[in-house]
Amino acid sequence: MEQAPRKTSFLQAARAVFWSFFGVRKRTDYDSDAVKLTLGQVIAAGLIGAALFIAVLLGVVYLVTHLAAK
Amino acid sequence: MEATHALDHGHDHGPTTGLMRWVKSTNHKDIGTMYLWFAFIMLFAGGCLALLIRAELFQPGLQIVQPEFFNQLTTLHGLIMVFGAIMPAFVGFANWQVPMMIGAPDMAFPRMNNWSFWLLPVAGGMLIASFFVPGGASAGGWTMYPPLFLQGGISNDMTIFAVHILGVSSIMGAINIVTTILNMRAPGMTLMKMPLFVWTWLITAYLLIAVMPVLAGAVTMLLTDRHFGTHFFNAAGGGDPVMFQHIFWFFGHPEVYIMILPAFGIVSQIIPAFARKPLFGYASMVYATASIAILSFIVWAHHMFTTGMPTSAQLFFMYATMLIAVPTGVKVFNWVATMWRGSMTFETPMLFAIGFVCLFTIGGFTGLVLAITPVDIQLQDTYYVVAHFHYVLVSGALYAIFAGVYFWLPKWTGHMYDEKLGKWHFWLSTIFFNILFFPMHFLGLAGMPRRIPDYALQFADFNAMATVGAFGFGLSQLILLVVVLKCIKGGEKAAGHTWEGAESLEWTHLSSPPPYHSFVIPPNVK
Numbered sequence: 001m002e003q004a005p006r007k008t009s010f011l012q013a014a015r016a017v018f019w020s021f022f023g024v025r026k027r028t029d030y031d032s033d034a035v036k037l038t039l040g041q042v043i044a045a046g047l048i049g050a051a052l053f054i055a056v057l058l059g060v061v062y063l064v065t066h067l068a069a070k
Numbered sequence: 071m072e073a074t075h076a077l078d079h080g081h082d083h084g085p086t087t088g089l090m091r092w093v094k095s096t097n098h099k100d101i102g103t104m105y106l107w108f109a110f111i112m113l114f115a116g117g118c119l120a121l122l123i124r125a126e127l128f129q130p131g132l133q134i135v136q137p138e139f140f141n142q143l144t145t146l147h148g149l150i151m152v153f154g155a156i157m158p159a160f161v162g163f164a165n166w167q168v169p170m171m172i173g174a175p176d177m178a179f180p181r182m183n184n185w186s187f188w189l190l191p192v193a194g195g196m197l198i199a200s201f202f203v204p205g206g207a208s209a210g211g212w213t214m215y216p217p218l219f220l221q222g223g224i225s226n227d228m229t230i231f232a233v234h235i236l237g238v239s240s241i242m243g244a245i246n247i248v249t250t251i252l253n254m255r256a257p258g259m260t261l262m263k264m265p266l267f268v269w270t271w272l273i274t275a276y277l278l279i280a281v282m283p284v285l286a287g288a289v290t291m292l293l294t295d296r297h298f299g300t301h302f303f304n305a306a307g308g309g310d311p312v313m314f315q316h317i318f319w320f321f322g323h324p325e326v327y328i329m330i331l332p333a334f335g336i337v338s339q340i341i342p343a344f345a346r347k348p349l350f351g352y353a354s355m356v357y358a359t360a361s362i363a364i365l366s367f368i369v370w371a372h373h374m375f376t377t378g379m380p381t382s383a384q385l386f387f388m389y390a391t392m393l394i395a396v397p398t399g400v401k402v403f404n405w406v407a408t409m410w411r412g413s414m415t416f417e418t419p420m421l422f423a424i425g426f427v428c429l430f431t432i433g434g435f436t437g438l439v440l441a442i443t444p445v446d447i448q449l450q451d452t453y454y455v456v457a458h459f460h461y462v463l464v465s466g467a468l469y470a471i472f473a474g475v476y477f478w479l480p481k482w483t484g485h486m487y488d489e490k491l492g493k494w495h496f497w498l499s500t501i502f503f504n505i506l507f508f509p510m511h512f513l514g515l516a517g518m519p520r521r522i523p524d525y526a527l528q529f530a531d532f533n534a535m536a537t538v539g540a541f542g543f544g545l546s547q548l549i550l551l552v553v554v555l556k557c558i559k560g561g562e563k564a565a566g567h568t569w570e571g572a573e574s575l576e577w578t579h580l581s582s583p584p585p586y587h588s589f590v591i592p593p594n595v596k
Contacts, residue, residue: 020357021364024400030353034262050364057393061385 013037013045021049084586093188096180097586098165101187103482105162106475108190110551112154113468115198117544119147124506124540126523127533140523141209146197148212149229152329153236154194156463159471160332161186161243164271166482168247170576170584171265173256173593178249179242186242193235200225200232211521213318214288216303216311220295227296230289237282244278247271256575258595262356265574266349269356270335273363277324277331280367285321288314312377319370327366329463331359333430333470334401337423340477341405343572344420345412351404358397358404365394375443376450384443391441395434402431417569418492422473425500426466433461436511451521454514460507465500472499472550479557480564481576484583487557491549498546506539 016033019025025033085091085100095101123143126134135143165183169176177183200207205223208214214233219226251272255264264272291302292314301307303314334355342349349355371379371387405427414420436458440446449455472495479487509532518529525533564582576584579593 016357021361022396022400024351024354025357027353046360046364050368054368057386057389060389061382064385065382 009036009038009041010045013041014049016042017045017049020046021053094184096176096184098169098176098180098183099482099584099586101177101183102162102165102167104187105158105165105190108187108194109155109159109162109471110554112150112158112194113547115194116147116150116155117547119143119150121540121544123147124537127525128537129534130525130527130530132524135523137523138209139206141211141521142201142207144521145208145211146201149197149208149232150194151463152212152325153233154190154197156329156467156471157236157240158190160271160274160329160467161240163267163332163336163471163474163478164243164247166478167576168250168268168271169254170580170588171268171574172251172254172259173575173579173589173595174250174254175587175589175592177246178254179246182242183246186239186246189235189239193232193239196228196232196235200228203228213315213322214292215318216292216295216314217305219292220304227293230293233289234286237286240278241282244275244282247275248279251275256589256592256595262353263595265335266338266352266355266359267332267335267574270331270338270359273359274328274331277328277363277366281321281324281328284317285325288317288321291317312374315374315377316371319373320367322373323370324363324366326462327362329467330430331363333426333467334359336470336474336477337405337426339572339574340419340423340473341408341427343477343569344417344423345409345414346571347408347412348573349404350407350410351400354400355404358400361397362394365390365397369394372441372446375446388441388443392438395438398434402427402434417476418487418489418496419473419477421493421496422469422476425496426469426473429461429465429469429500429503433458433466436461449514451519452514453510453518453520456520457507457510457514460510464507465503469499472496475550475554477569478576479554480568481580481582481584483557484564484581485557485561486564486568487553488561491553491556495546495549495553498549499543502539502542502546504539506536506543509533509535509539 012033015029016025016037019029085095085097092100092104095104120143122135123140126132126140165177168174197207203224205225207225208219208222208229210218210222210226214226214229251264251268261269291300294300295302295304295309301309303309303311305311338349338355369387369391371383372391375384375387409424416424436454440449440455440458476487476492479485513529513532513536516529518525518533566581567577568582569577575589575593575595580588
């Protein structure tokens with residue numbers, strides 16, 4: 001029973017961080033973030049998000065350099 | 071009730087008089103004032119160095135200074151403006167404004183606040199004094215790159231020491247600001263109700279705590295290379311000078327955001343006040359600021375595309391740098407959307423804020439141009455780069471400082487500033503600023519290198535134009551000095567709520583000037 005809300009909040013933290021990297025957040029979503037998310041969740045999601053962002057960039061670089069090599 | 075009454079009276083005293091008021095002050099307003107005056111003095115000191123540079127560059131050939139001294143001028147101009155003018159000015163704003171905006175009585179650590187200010191004149195004095203030691207001041211550029219920096223005289227040690235002291239001051243200031251914001255907000259002032267200026271300073275303070283030790287480490291390694299036989303950056307001993315550049319710019323790029331995020335905060339207070347509308351997308355502004363801060367840690371090597379790195383690294387840093395434009399663009403759109411259909415008036419703070427939005431955007435765009443690796447390899451160390459970062463730091467950071475000074479002067483002094491002089495200051499600054507820096511784009515595209523006192527004949531006209539702009543811009547700043555002095559001396563009385571569109575606590579709850587000890591009893595924020 002206790003697992004469900006935690007899962008939702010983690011997804012919500014991930015969504016909030018995704019939108020913050022873009023720099024935009026819908027008012028209704030933001031209001032629900034403010035109520036449901038804890039600082040720890042946001043920081044954890046932010047660190048994971050930053051690592052993913054770097055990984056995606058490295059992936060793009062890998063693709064570009066390997067396509068150029070062909 | 072009686073207890074609070076007694077508490078109120080217990081703290082209802084003014085400042086002590088005389089010099090000791092300033093030496094021993096633990097009051098955030100006094101310390102803020104000292105920070106701002108220090109920054110203003112250093113602005114004029116750094117400005118005089120810039121005018122000497124421009125005077126030499128008025129014509130081709132060497133007329134006024136020798137090349138060695140020219141290098142000292144460019145180095146100290148950079149160091150003084152970055153560490154002596156822009157950063158202390160923003161800390162001055164933080165000292166004055168943060169406690170009043172969150173409903174706190176003072177900063178969290180008032181004695182540490184005094185100490186972090188009084189370190190500054192020592193470091194600033196040491197930088198200026200280094201001109202007078204044998205060999206003259208540091209001449210290797212504000213970035214202190216080895217091997218040049220390993221070779222200079224005692225002035226390089228003075229610069230290292232000054233940078234250490236400035237770093238300690240910044241870290242103490244940042245800890246103070248973070249603690250104040252997180253622990254001393256009035257009841258009801260939740261994080262997401264804080265004025266955006268407070269948010270930008272909270273994020274900036276974290277950036278400072280993260281990167282100032284990196285700079286301290288880099289200059290300590292320079293020091294041990296110079297005097298204690300290490301070879302961190304000395305290729306002859308197995309070291310790597312390029313490693314210094316990586317460490318320096320790991321500090322240096324977040325440093326750029328340390329100088330611009332508080333500017334975003336000031337502009338985000340002013341535009342809603344004069345558009346008489348709430349800031350468009352407050353939450354997205356907070357998120358965008360946080361994103362910019364995080365991204366600022368993964369773009370550093372765009373400063374060193376030409377020093378040698380694998381293609382994959384060049385691509386990574388190019389993509390990351392270009393992506394940082396997204397949250398920055400969100401901010402610009404939010405400011406424009408705030409103004410859209412607002413009841414706008416154009417008092418001096420608003421003029422400088424709009425000037426900021428327009429001119430900073432030009433600086434941002436040229437930054438995007440420089441982010442493209444092959445273009446940067448062409449433009450590295452040309453005047454295009456000089457034009458780019460002056461559009462970011464002068465019409466960006468400095469314009470926001472001017473805007474903030476005009477905005478809060480009535481609050482700080484209790485008197486209205488001279489609006490007519492303020493407008494003169496804005497228009498003359500803006501016209502001369504563009505005459506000064508816009509031609510530098512053309513000079514850079516045509517290949518004129520920076521940090522060189524002489525140049526080929528084809529660059530003469532644009533250089534002459536830039537020098538005229540420089541003297542015009544420099545002299546225009548004297549208007550601000552007159553405005554500030556007039557405002558301190560007297561003038562029309564300012565109302566507590568000077569700008570009816572401004573909604574933060576210092577306007578709605580405090581008189582102008584505010585009491586020496588404000589918010590002894592915290593306000594209730596709804």
